[in-house]
Amino acid sequence: MTGERLTRRFYRRDPVTLAKALLGQILVRRLDDGQELTGRIVEVEAYLGVKDRAAHSYGGRRTKRNASMWLDGGHAYVYFVYGMHWCFNVVSDREDVPTACLIRALEPLEGIEEMKRRRGQDRETELCSGPAKLAQAFAIDRALNGADLVSSDAVNIRGGRRIDASNIAAARRVGVDYAEGWSKRRLRFFAAGNRHVSRL
DNA sequence: ATGACGATTTACT
DNA sequence: GTAAATCGTCATA
Secondary structure, three states, rough: OEOOOOHHHOOOOOHHHHHHHHHOEEEEEOOOOOOEEEEEEEEEEEEEEHHHHOOOOOOHHHOOOOHHHHHOEEEEEEEEOOOOOEEEEEEEOOOOOOEEEOOOOOOOOOHHHHHHHHHHHOOOOHHOOOHHHHHHOOOOHHHHOOOEEEOOEEEEEEEEEOHHHHHHEEOOOOHHHHOOOOOOOEEEEOOOOOOOOOOO
């Protein structure tokens, strides 16, 4: 599996299982000029869909913006927030089950100079240590919304070295204080001790 | 047509 | 620690 593109089967799981499984895998972004940017996934949040007050699909809310959440597992859900930031999610489970995993941080691997240029930052830990930071570093925007990670050349995920359960830490999700009880659930998973996670 | 609000980041006190 | 930046999207009218 290592080095191979992840399959549909990998993605068609519940968002918590998928979030943990995504840790350690390699996000690959091929730019229009052919350059490849890659990074190891080190932080992911799970959004549980219709029942999850913090999810964009809470209560079955379905709009033009969040339509990608209803796609089959393995598609990209890219959304715009706070008037200036893009965030990248991997859709989990099957078609019509609007759950997803928000990729929150990556450990930069290839194309680091390009990422520094796009971020306007020189410190490696400032390149992809947050959902909007990594979107900027990886040139992710609305053009990738709805992309199929199983078949797209522009964006996909390769098998890396999976992070063992004993090295996965769990914490509350970030920025969802409005979600009442759901903000307290530990649905944010990250590689324990990794320097590239958000919120040092 | 209008108003409120973000699954964030950055800079500043 | 607090707050500004900044605007597409959505709900209401």
